[in-house]
Every structure is written in structure tokens, then in C-alpha cells.
Amino acid sequence: MSRTLTRFARMAAGALLCATALPALTAASATAAPDDPAYQVLVFSKTAGFRHDSIDEGITAINQLGAANNFTVTATEDANAFTSGNLAQYEAVVFLSTTGDVLNGAQQTAFEGYINNGGGYVGVHAAADTEYDWPWYNGLAGALFHSHPNIQSAQVRVEDRAHDATAHLGTTWQRTDEWYNYRTNPRSTAHVLASLNESSYTGGNMSGDHPIAWCKDYQGGRAFYTGGGHTAESYSEAAFTRHLLGGIRWAARVTEADCRPETGYRSLFDGSATTGWSQAGPGSFSLSNGTLTTQGGMGMLWYQAQQFTSYSLKLDWRLDGDDNSGVFIGFPPSSDPWSAVNNGYEIQIDATDAADRTTGSVYGFKSADIAARDAALNPPGEWNTYELLVEGERLRIYLNGRLINDFTNTDPVRSLQQGHIGLQNHGTGDTASFRNIRIKELGGGPGPNPVTGRITGLDGKCVDVSGSNTADGTRIQLWTCNGTGAQNWTLPGDGTIRALGKCATATGTGDGSAIQLFTCDGGTDQRWTPQANGALLNPVSNKCADADGVSSADGTRLHLWSCHGGANQRWVLPS
Structure with missing residues (x-):
């Protein structure tokens, strides 16, 4: 099945799904993912340097993930598998603790062509200890190995809890592995999903900013890397195998995420408290596991502490089923939720409705580009990420990193140039969840000069x-x-x-x-x-x-x- 067909088939199946809040992880639940269309994955584990004795356990775990999640695994150490014709059948290629120079020139060219044509790469652990003399691979992997301390427990800070590889985790993740230091920091070219707290273990040398898992769009394809997976025990660890599954699913284009580099944002809601926020109307939001979830009647949780003029607002959201919610922007301060409706703009979140009233629309004003929206949207039960980019009276809406709506306000009664932001509680029976609300104020906005x-x-x-x-x-x-x-x-x-x-x-x-x-x-x-x-x-x-x-x-x-x-x-x- 082609990568494009895989995506649309999954959307058709996923639209029927409904999920509830994630339970505590168990070995059984950790490998569970929504029903996906069938696809194929190549696992490549050739070593021309140090060989990890966990490779066999890794292959076994990925085979088990495939059996449970509808993908077929071909495992090989034969670099002759890297031809354009052979690679075309795979939605993702996993480099499982490869080391050294593993592909010749022709094989490298074939793999570059595969990625350029939309293929997916998943690098595991020593995939960063591979092909040092191939600059293209360095860019694909994101960063290459420098050194490592002894195997020990460390605290992983989970920076992105919307990506399928990390959505099941809490804000921190304590685990034991061999923690690589890298020659460069990938943060400026990749989207960091998780990083290490260097004060929680000994031997980190990346000056306190130590990414350990990341994703990126790369020359037409997708690249995911995780620094975990040195130990054999990793592959029987439920949270780690679910992490690996999420990386495979994203690389294979059966789930979506915003994998653009992200710097300069500050948190408005980091999962611990709603300082600066105020509830308008009778509804409310529960706070659990770093997640705000709607409950009760119609209302709105709005950021009372500040109005914003020129900014990029990012937030992660999830619907349980055919639910209704939205994000309000550009409204004046008020304890009446209808003030936001009447004076601001709602960026809709709704699994089903008319085109100008469904996910990605500026409610009642402009529909999203439905084809682009459908290609970017994860179905109910999975997390999505909005970016709302406000510059003057222009609003651009990005869903999981893709532009799906470009709207300019012409209503003299309303203005995007200054106002508050809010999260809608649509009403009893509509359940929506939100995480990781952050903002970057752009400065030099459209208002008057100083x-x-x-x-x-x-x-x-x-x-x-x-x-x-x-x-x-x-x-x-x-x-x-x-x-x-x-x-x-x-x-x-x-x-x-x-x-x-x-x-x-x-x-x-x-x-x-x-x-x-x-x-x-x-x-x-x-x-x-x-x-x-x-x-x-x-x-x-x-x-x-x-x-x-x-x-x-x-x-x-x-x-x-x-x-x-x-x-x-x-x-x-x-x-």
C-alpha cells in the first residue's frame, strides 16, 4: 500500500474510534494503538562496529508490536535490501542499533531516494553511531554519538505529550539505559520530544540541554530517533515499547504530529496549575495527569492574566468521540463566556459538522481547507496540535504542523490585534482535553510603534x-x-x-x-x-x-x- 493510501485508509478506520483517558500503563495496554491499515516495516541491524547484544530482543519486540498493530516486519542485516525497488514496499525503515559504515554508495543513494519519496526512518540508540562520513545521514538522524557514561537510571523530561511516541507518558519518565551524549544539539533542526535531566545522573555533557528523542520532516520524508534501547530489558519495558511503536507509526504516516523545531515559547499551562486562568460560565475543567478536561455545562476557561497582540499560540487537544469544543482568541476580558462568542473568534474543534463549523474552521466565518485538514488530522482518541499564528488581523491555523486555514478579519466590530485566549467547554456530554499550552510573543506587532x-x-x-x-x-x-x-x-x-x-x-x-x-x-x-x-x-x-x-x-x-x-x-x- 502506498504511503498516501495508508494515510487515507487509516483516517477512514480511525473516524469510527472512540477512546477514554489513558489508564495506567501495563504490558498489555502499552502496545495497544488504534486500528491501523496494514503496512510493512523493514528492520535493519547491520553492525560494522560495536554490536549490541540487545538487537535480538529489539527485533522480537518490533515483531510483537507489528502483530498487535497490523504491520508486517522484515528483519535483515543484508545491505543489499537497500535498492529503490525493494525499499518502495516499506512505510518505514528502522535502523536498530546499527554501527559504523553499513551502506555503500549505491545503497546510500537508494535510501536517499526512498526518503525523498516520502519514506520513514526510525533510528534506535546506536543508529546515532552510524555513517559518520555521510553528511546526509547525519541530517536524517539529527545528531551523532559522542560518548556515554555507565548504564544508570535517569530522569527523562517529556517535552511533547501529543506525539504518539510520548503521549502515553507523564511529564517525567524515570528509566535505566545507556545515555548517549551527542556531538551536536538537534534542537534547532528537529522537534525535541524528550530530554534528559542531567542533574539526575552522572556523565551528561550537553550543558543542561540534552535531547534524547526527537522527530523531524527531512527532505520529503520523516525521521524519528530515540536514544533509548541499549539494554535488552528496554524491549520488555511497556512504556519504552509503546514509545518505539509511536515512532514507527509516525514515521510510517499512520499518525500525525507537529515535528517542526520549536524554540522561544513560554508556558501558559504546563500541567501543574492553572495560575493566571479564570473560569467563565457554569462549566469547568478537571486537572489530572497534566491534562485539562472539560466537564459540566457550557463555559470557558480563559487566560485572564494577559491579552496578546502578535503571537504564535500552540496547544495540544484531544476529543474522546463526536464531541465539540474550540479555542477562542481576540476577545476582551469578561466573566461572560458569550462575550468571547460575540466579540472574538472561535477556532473550532469538532469531529463532525458543517464545513465552517468543524475542526480547523474559524467558526461561522471560514472553513478550513478540508483536504489539507483531513490529511493532517488524527481521529478521536488521539492527540492533535494547533498552532494559531496571529499577525495583525491575519490568522493562520496549523494542524499538526500543516497550514489548514488562512483567515483575515474584516469585521469592524472584532479585532485580532489584541485580546485574550480561552478554551471552550461546549456543554454536558462534550468531552475535550488540552495539554501543553504555550505561546511565543512575536514582538513588532501590528499595533502602534512605541x-x-x-x-x-x-x-x-x-x-x-x-x-x-x-x-x-x-x-x-x-x-x-x-x-x-x-x-x-x-x-x-x-x-x-x-x-x-x-x-x-x-x-x-x-x-x-x-x-x-x-x-x-x-x-x-x-x-x-x-x-x-x-x-x-x-x-x-x-x-x-x-x-x-x-x-x-x-x-x-x-x-x-x-x-x-x-x-x-x-x-x-x-x-
């Missing part, structure tokens, strides 16, 4: 830094306007308000919390959102900058107070 000048408030008095003092904790107050640097404020467009090289900062979230000058650190306590009525909202507290006591006397301090629209909460900003 502006500098005075900020005036009640009776035309100026916002002032007491005594022109730059020490952290200096009082911010009202004072007669005098043109000094203590009254010269810059709004750089990132939500901060700055004077004398430091940021206006809320010292708490309750009524009466002082607003003082502090070193800029990117925290949500330093974010301010101008409102249409002239107020300055601090989103993390949902309170407004306020002149204490409705006074305009020199020295009146600024603090937070519940927003009420009064004259002592209205400010004129530089323009």
Missing part, C-alpha cells in the same frame, strides 16, 4: 516616579506636570509601561495593592491593557490603576482597585 510622553489623570496631573528615584519599589504617584524624566513614560507595545528604564508594577492583586517601579521582568504584574473608557487594566488581577481617594493632590499614590469607570481611573496616554 510611544513616549506623559500620562495624565485626575485634574490633568501627571503620573510621576517619586523623587525621580530608580530603586525597585519606588512609589508611583500623581504630581503637577513638570516635564522631568520621572514623568516621561514609554509604551513599547508589549503591554508594559516604563519610566527611567523600569516598569510600572502591581505589587499584588487585591484592592489597594500599590503600583510601584520595578525592574522589568516580563511578569504579568507588569502588564497593562488600555480600555476604551480610558482605564488601565491589569489583567492578572482584573483590576484598574486608580488614584487613591479620588484625590489629585501632589503625592497621591497609584494603586489597584476594582474597575468602576470613575474619573480617578481614567488616563490619557501618550500618542
